[in-house]
Amino acid sequence: MSALLSGRRILVVEDEMLVLMNIEMELDDLGCSSIRAAASVAEALALLANYGFDAAMIDVNLGGEKSYPVADALIGRGIPFAFSTGYGDHGDRTDLDHLPMLRKPYLRADLIAMFKRLFADGALQTAAA
């Protein structure tokens, strides 16, 4: 289980630094050695333009700014991802309702289950392609 994320490149979009710290340490424990973090939509899009990623987790609300442009860019690139949110749903973006969502605060076990699901779904997508 400790190797769940070994060799995986993960994008984390989260504006609260202490929340990001927890995610980074958890991902580190799961064997992930390539984590890039963005605190805003612009930064996340810049990272996506410059680096490859195997999966992502993105906070819905980035200091008042919704992260949907990042979600659309991830969908466009076929990168599996999950949302995390402090509160609320996707409002009028009902097309995103089927995507995994972690509600803050979440258990470590939920974070692990979420990545397992992302890579399981991702494997299916690759097999189908």
Next chain:
Amino acid sequence: MPDGKIKSDAQNKGEETVDAFRSDLGPFVVAAEKTRMPMVFVNEEPGHPVIFANDAFLALTGYARHDVLAKSFQSLLADCVDADTMRIVEAAFRGDCDKELDIHYKRKNGGEFWASMFVSPVYDKGGAVMQQFVSLVDLTRHRQENARCRMLIDELNHRVKNTLSTVQSIVTQALRRPAEPAAIREAIESRLLALSRSHDLLTSRNWEGAGLHDLVDTALHPFKVVAGFTERFTITGDNLHLSPTITLSIAIALHELATNAVKYGAFSNDTGKIDIDWKLAPEAAGKRLVLRWRERDGPPVTPPAHKGFGSWVIERGLAHELGGRVTLDYLSHGVACTIDIPAPAEMDK
């Protein structure tokens, strides 16, 4: 249909009735004309032509009196509300509306309002409906306040969940390495209290931000006043206005720096001092806020064997959340930290 030029007999009769009221019931008609509650009388005939509209009704809807007198009330309304609302209004005029009749009215000049409408028949002596009385309560402000409350509750929920995540992070980090329960407890408590103090500071400013001097004073209060290190700090800089996000992040960083200074740095002997200063630095791409923390006269510094919560927050967290450059150097004569972040536009005085 009344068109404003040729009035029906009923219209003339209705307006005459109002005029008769005016002479017979002077003060009551003046009251009806001047009350702040929008009111209309309409005749009970097809289309319900208006025979009386008070000043408040005209002010609310934006019409002049000659725009409405003898005009069909339903036609006037149909231009300004949606079809569903019209069906309920029609039902109310027939006397079979059991719902709250809230209307969203779009004025022809572009404005809009929300109002609760009340329709009540006026009977003659024989019990037949002669007229209908329509009154409105303007709900625009009420609606705006409700929307504001919903927004505040959403925002509160969002902050509570994020704060709980932050606390989760603080606790998890404190437990990552083996330590004495007392040390773990101290690490968690001091960080929670540091967060709490910054919340107090922001709350006292309606969460619109805080002054940098006030922030430094608040964040270092336990070290200055409680621990008695006031004389050993030199703090220089203007009380620049900071956003809530910057306030919270810098407060956490200052707390970590000061905690480290007490344990290993300038405040771990009797002579060490800490200089804190900041200034706005103009740059081509916009102003930057440069804050420096300099320790001196403490014991010789050795870099830590492992990087913990404090180093992470300062070196990585701050730079990440504030989009800036942060350096933390364990120089042998004292720890030096420089926080260099883009200055928010509101700092430009």
